[in-house]
Amino acid sequence: MASVHPRKNRAGEITSYQVKWRDGGGRDGAWQSETFEDEVQAGVFKTAVDEAGNRWPPGWVKGRGYIVAEPAQPDEKYRFRNYATTMIENRTGIEERYRRDCIRDLKTYIFPTFGECDVRSTEHFSSDTIDAWLRKLELLWIWRGADKKRLSPKTVRNLHGLLSSVLERAVLAEPPLRSRNPCKLSNLPRADDQIDDEMCFMTPQEVDGLLRCFSVRQDQLLVTVAYGTGLRFGELTALMPQDIIDRDTGKVKLRVQRAWKRDEEGAYFLGPPKTKKARRTIRISAGVVEALDELGLYELGDDELFFTGAGGTRLHYSTFGDRWARAVRLARQAGVFTAGKKPTPHDLRHSHVAALISAGHGLPYVQRRVGHQSIQTTSDVYGHLLPEADDDAMATIEASLAGGRAPLRSVG
Known part of the structure; x- marks a missing residue:
């Protein structure tokens, strides 16, 4: 079996990673080796x-x-x-962190296969060569220390999208470098089978039971606002009183206009939301307004944060995450959750969306409310709904079979 060995300079700094193995795996096999810039690339090759x-x-x-x-x-x-x-380095309108991630993924997963190929060549870039590359990705094991796992369908789709964007740029070049983009012929792996593992939907009753298991009042209010708005954690913890508008109209709204981001050194700063569609204004319920009121809606300065950590600084996800894990453990002991249910803080967002969809609200409304860039994302991700959705569907079908119509229900 091959192994990965860090290589260090005289100062003890790791400069590269070498993969070593005996040819054929036998003791008498000649030693072979290949060197890589980082551990992930070395693990892929191993x-x-x-x-x-x-x-x-x-x-x-x-x-x-x-x-x-x-x-x-x-x-x-x-x-x-x-x-x-060159294309990624010159692309405008993207964050530097995303630019670095693209370059990293190109080096790790795409350049080893296509790096030396001609972007104009229909032989090098065809549906066959791209399908062969996708198949390698599906079978690939990624090592993280002593652990290994396969690339998720979502990761494979993202890597394919990155390759496709480069070839599409070649198609649209002036003059065109290619007549078509062969990536458009690919059959991509479905992510549906991983939805249950990645998302955990909570019913309103479960959220209420979980709330009672937090010992810190700010945490209870955070859960209330998160579930009531569907905001991402980075958006939620960037909220300020200035973001709450139309307070005296009876139709209070919340503006999502900033989120916590990380710069090239990993330091956090307040910047624009994830995407253009993520910059949005949404109605909030009376319960959410009451929670914000208790957090200091009328006492805090307009540019002060509702949710803070020690010393009034940014509330770290890990800090809240530790308290969340304790509350989930207590909720499970109290019978709020089944033994196999392990919700994360982000599942409050998923549960918010599921509650809306199961109550009959349309996907375009849900998309705008949660700030998805595409309605296809909303449709693809939230195929699994709360149990009530099935109950409503069965009532509709049963009424139809009986020759009648199911009674209308309020969704407002």
């Missing part, structure tokens, strides 16, 4: 070596990576590695 029976993975060229077909030495600016890197 998995490939193991799956190849402790031999060089098919198509891998030492020091260069996977070669789909020997390029006819494309112009350097059209070599995919250079073309994609």
Whole structure:
């Protein structure tokens, strides 16, 4: 079995990672090695070596990576590695953190296969070569220390989207470098099977039971506001009194106009929300208004935070997360949750959406309220609803079978 070894300089700093193995896996096999810039890339290659029976993975060229077909030495600016890197580095309207993540994913998952290819080539970039690359991603094991797991369907779809964006740019170039984008022919893995693992929907009764298990009043109010608005944690903890408008109209609204972000050094700062659609204004219920009132809606300064940590600073997710975990444990002991139900703070957002959909509110309204960039996201992600949705559906079907119509119910 191959192994990953950090390589250090004289100062003790890790400068690269070397994958080592004996050819064929036997004791008499000659030592083989390949070197990588970071641990993730090394882990990806280690998995490939193991799956190849402790031999060089098919198509891998030492020091260069996977070669789909020997390029006819494309112009350097059209070599995919250079073309994609330049495109991402010059892209406007994105955060630096996202730019770095794109470059990292290109180096780790896309360049090893397509890095030396010609972005103009229909031989190098075809539905067949892209399908073969997708299949490798689906079978890939990622190592994190002693643990390993497969890439999630969502990650595979994101990587495919990154590759597709580069090829689409080549199609739209002036003059065009390609006639079409072969990524549009791909059949991508479905993420549906992972929804149950990634999301945990809570009923209103479960949220109420969980509230009673918090010992800190601010935490109870945070849960109330989070469930009542569906805000992301970074949006929620950036709320200030200035964001609550139309207070005296009986139709109070909340403006989402900032969220906590991280800069290149990992430091937090207040910046615009996740996407353009995330910058939104939503109605809030009387219960949410009461919670904000108790938090200091009329006492705090307009630019002071509702939710803070020690010394009035940003409330860290991990700090609240520890108290959340304790409350969930107590709720489970009290019978609020079944043994297998393990909600996270973000599941308050999921539960907010599920409550709206199960009550009959349309997807366009839900999309605008929670700030999804696309209604397709709303539709794809929230296919699993609260139990009441099934009850309502069964009542409708039963009434139809009986020759009648189900009674209308209020959704306001």
